[in-house]
Amino acid sequence: MPEEGTEKSRKKGFFSRLFSGLTKSRNSIGSGIERAFTSYDRIDEDFYEDLEETMIMGDIGIKATDQIMEKLRAQVKEQKIKDPGLCKGLLIHNIKEQMAVDAHAYDFEHGPSVVLVIGVNGVGKTTSVGKLAGIYRDEGKKVIIAAADTFRAAANEQLSAWAQRAGVDMIGAPEGSDPASVLFDAVQAAKARHADILLVDTAGRLHNKKNLMAELGKIDRVISREWPECMRENLIVLDGTTGQNALAQAREFNGAAHLTGIILTKMDGTAKGGIAIAIQSELGIPVKFIGVGEKMDDLQRFQPDDYVDALFGVGETQT
Amino acid sequence: MAFENLSEKLNHIFRGLRGKGKLSEADVRSALREVKMALLEADVNFRVVKQFIGSVQERAVGSEVMNGLNPGQQVIKIVDEELTKLMGSEMTEISFQPGKAITVIMMCGLQGAGKTTTAAKIAAKVTKKGKKPLLAALDVYRPAAIRQLQVNGEKVGVSVFSMGDDHRPADIARAALEHAQKNHFDVVILDTAGRLQIDDEMMQELVDIKEAVDVHQTLLVVDAMTGQEAVNVAESFDQRVGIDGVILTKLDGDTRGGAALSIKAVTGKPILFVGMGEKLEDLEPFYPDRMAGRILGMGDVLTLIDKAQANLTAEDEEKSRDMASRVRKGKFDFNDYLESMKQMRRMGGLGSILGMMPGMGISREELEGQIDEKKIAHLEAMVLSMTPEERANPKLLNPQRKYRIARGSGNDIASVNRFIKQFEQMQKMMKQMGGLGGRKKHGSPFGGFGGFGGAGRKGGFPF
Known part of the structure; x- marks a missing residue:
């Protein structure tokens, strides 16, 4: 069982990284909450206010924080909870429940499917595409990468380095060509070569640039038109350090190309990442993958329980 | 969220407080609560926000509300100044080594x-x-x-x-x-x-x-x-x-x-x-000042405040004070109307002012469709076609005089009649408002921009 062994150690490595990565989150959110829960001997307005502040510090955002708090208050009242400590369990439970990923969330992995990876500049789209390619290749799937970032200097080279590392084919085009035409070619290639998954890397675009968002809409339509029977997955990549603007990003990208999930990156250094909770609560888009480092296997399926526990410092003492 | 931006929230808070000359501690506290939320929504770090709010509170309590502003805008003005100060009041450049040194x-x-x-x-x-x-x-x-x-x-x-x-x-x-x-x-x-x-x-x-x-x-x-x-x-x-x-x-x-x-x-x-x-x-x-406005989410209101500051001269202030007292007595006449139009124009025209006022709750595009600057020019032409006596005493306007005004200003008689009727209604309304008292000692002709916003909605001014 050597395979199982490596799988296990890899998994352990990943979560220890998530933990080490989220140390700072824990220190800010977790310890803040810890403080809030221990320095109060009863539940009063100061207690709630302190909680609210700590959550805002975690980039969860005012609206999501309000909703979470409202629910918590109602539950505390209904269940006649008096102990601030019990509140913590309840709060964590609520957030876990909210962040739960649907059972069919990863159906697209069985293929044939097109995974469109989109987002603003510098969030880690190309790296995420490279990592996903490696993961699916390791699972024995036939993967093709489409390099539809025809704008940024050397984006093609960066992606082809990843493609080589992962050992998969890449369909590209010279800088400055129409990304939709790259997609057209890539879809034909994916069909001809019987690919399971076509991963599409796109150029970073700020969500308030109308033309670029329209371009994205066109890419999305070309896929649907050229390969109507394939499964579709549109993943937005969000930088874990991003604040409230990530909400606007998710909203706008969702408008241009219906989003099915989030890849939350750079979670090895960010203190917060609470914006994921805000987005799930406001737009109902689930986090599907989480990135905690630069190595190939530092991108994994999102585990709400581990994430929320790590965020709030639960289980730290066990490990 | 019910209110899209900070200035709207502040206008809402201060709706009932328009007449005050000084900012009380309670006013400041409720306003700063909103400022705090706005800063947090803008991703300013919580610790920084807390510190900042503390320092603003100190400065704002008891400060005089500036002419042409409502208390909400006064608070924003202070917040904006402090923000700009914090972000560095001047621009800096990369400094190079002297001479040929690398x-x-x-x-x-x-x-x-x-x-x-x-x-x-x-x-x-x-x-x-x-x-x-x-x-x-x-x-x-x-x-x-x-x-x-x-x-x-x-x-x-x-x-x-x-x-x-x-x-x-x-x-x-x-x-x-x-x-x-x-x-x-x-x-x-x-x-x-x-x-x-x-x-x-x-x-x-x-x-x-x-x-x-x-x-x-x-x-x-x-x-x-x-x-x-x-x-x-x-x-x-x-x-x-x-x-x-x-x-x-x-x-x-x-x-x-x-x-x-x-x-x-x-x-x-x-x-x-x-x-x-x-x-x-x-x-x-x-530019630290622009960034301050952006973080607050209200660059336009700041521009308006700037304009109010830059354009309302001492003479204007004198006139406004005078006009305000006349409004209170219900003596608002066509001369005052002309004067207020002039002041408004100095601030970039009505469209630009209304567009800058978040309290209006309408978008700039909508405004451009609704408010016809040309129509206002027509109204002004009517006033300019009146004799000084007529302007000071609208009651003089008999049908003959109205006919002359219509011809002189290039309008038809129906428009002149409509305008004068609206003006009379406005006069009446102002008298009622004045009767309530409590207006700020030296209010602008708009009774503070917030006041103008309210009046505009009720159709106070005849356009």
């Missing part, structure tokens, strides 16, 4: 902040200043990072020095400097790899580079969309490596950019430039 600039920051792009932008900028820059590729980790710098360097016509990806960055830096000396470059820009501030090994690498070569300016590149984390990033980089300035990128997005304030507050280091786009010339100087 200036070494090192870029650093998290992954994806935009270091490579910004390095090329700075190279382009210093070229315009008559310098000869050299870009050095020190990112030996990210695939194709060197290639990206080369392509960008080519685009801006700047040489790129690289040694591939199997040398230590500190060695590359040293070699780049030698290369620059030999080939008479006078600015060397080191493009380093993105790194996390908690990655000790990688942070040490930056320290090593600084030990290998004399770095004159270490610039931290930060994504303007960064959330609460901005403080940790800036603090760590500053403490561990030492930074001299900050560049804020991706500000062409719709982020409010609270990170700017957080970083300035914790490091005290100036923000030198802001990245405004993907083109290599899109690097702009940083």
Whole structure:
């Protein structure tokens, strides 16, 4: 069982990284909450206010924080909870429940499917595409990468380095060509070569640039038109350090190309990442993958329980 | 959310308080609560917000409400001034070494902040200043990072020095400097790899580079969309490596950019430039005042406040005071009407003022459709066609005089009748409002812009 062994150690490595990565989150959110829960001997307005502040510090955002708090208050009242400590369990439970990923969330992995990876500049789209390619290749799937970032200097080279590392084919085009035409070619290639998954890397675009968002809409339509029977997955990549603007990003990208999930990156250094909770609560888009480092296997399926526990410092003492 | 931005919220809070001359502690506290929320929504770090609110509170309580502003706007004015002060009141530039000495600039920051792009932008900028820059590729980790710098360097016509990806960055830096000396470059820009501030090994690498070569300016590149984390990033980089300035990128997005304030507050280091786009010339100087307005989410209201300040002269103030007392007595006549129109025009016309007032709850485009500046010009022409006696005493206007006014102003008699009727109604309304008393001692003709907003909705002015 050597395979199982490596799988296990890899998994352990990943979560220890998530933990080490989220140390700072824990220190800010977790310890803040810890403080809030221990320095109060009863539940009063100061207690709630302190909680609210700590959550805002975690980039969860005012609206999501309000909703979470409202629910918590109602539950505390209904269940006649008096102990601030019990509140913590309840709060964590609520957030876990909210962040739960649907059972069919990863159906697209069985293929044939097109995974469109989109987002603003510098969030880690190309790296995420490279990592996903490696993961699916390791699972024995036939993967093709489409390099539809025809704008940024050397984006093609960066992606082809990843493609080589992962050992998969890449369909590209010279800088400055129409990304939709790259997609057209890539879809034909994916069909001809019987690919399971076509991963599409796109150029970073700020969500308030109308033309670029329209371009994205066109890419999305070309896929649907050229390969109507394939499964579709549109993943937005969000930088874990991003604040409230990530909400606007998710909203706008969702408008241009219906989003099915989030890849939350750079979670090895960010203190917060609470914006994921805000987005799930406001737009109902689930986090599907989480990135905690630069190595190939530092991108994994999102585990709400581990994430929320790590965020709030639960289980730290066990490990 | 019921209220889209801060000024709307503040207008709502102060709706009942329009007549006050001074800001009370309670007023300030409720206003600052909203300011606090606005700053948090803009991603300003919580600790920074708390400190900031404290200092504003101190200054705002008991301050006099300026002529032409309502209490909400007065609070905003103070907040804005303090914000601008905090962010540095003047623009700063990259400082170069004297004479022919080589200036070494090192870029650093998290992954994806935009270091490579910004390095090329700075190279382009210093070229315009008559310098000869050299870009050095020190990112030996990210695939194709060197290639990206080369392509960008080519685009801006700047040489790129690289040694591939199997040398230590500190060695590359040293070699780049030698290369620059030999080939008479006078600015060397080191493009380093993105790194996390908690990655000790990688942070040490930056320290090593600084030990290998004399770095004159270490610039931290930060994504303007960064959330609460901005403080940790800036603090760590500053403490561990030492930074001299900050560049804020991706500000062409719709982020409010609270990170700017957080970083300035914790490091005290100036923000030198802001990245405004993907083109290599899109690097702009940083204007603290504009950033303040953006963080508050109300640049337009600040512009309005500015205009009110700049355009209402002492003479205007005298007139307004006079007019206000006449309004109270119900003696508002066509001369006053003309005067208020003049004042309004000095502030950029009605459309621009209404557009700047968030309380109106209508968009600028809608406004442009609804308010016809031409129609107002017609009304003004009618007033100008009246004799001084008629303007002072509207009761003189008999049908004959009205006919003359219509002809003189190029309108038909029906429009003149409508205008005069509306004017009379307005007079009546003003008398009622005046009777309620409690108006501010020296109110503007609009009774504070907030007041004008309200009156406008009820159709106070005849347009």
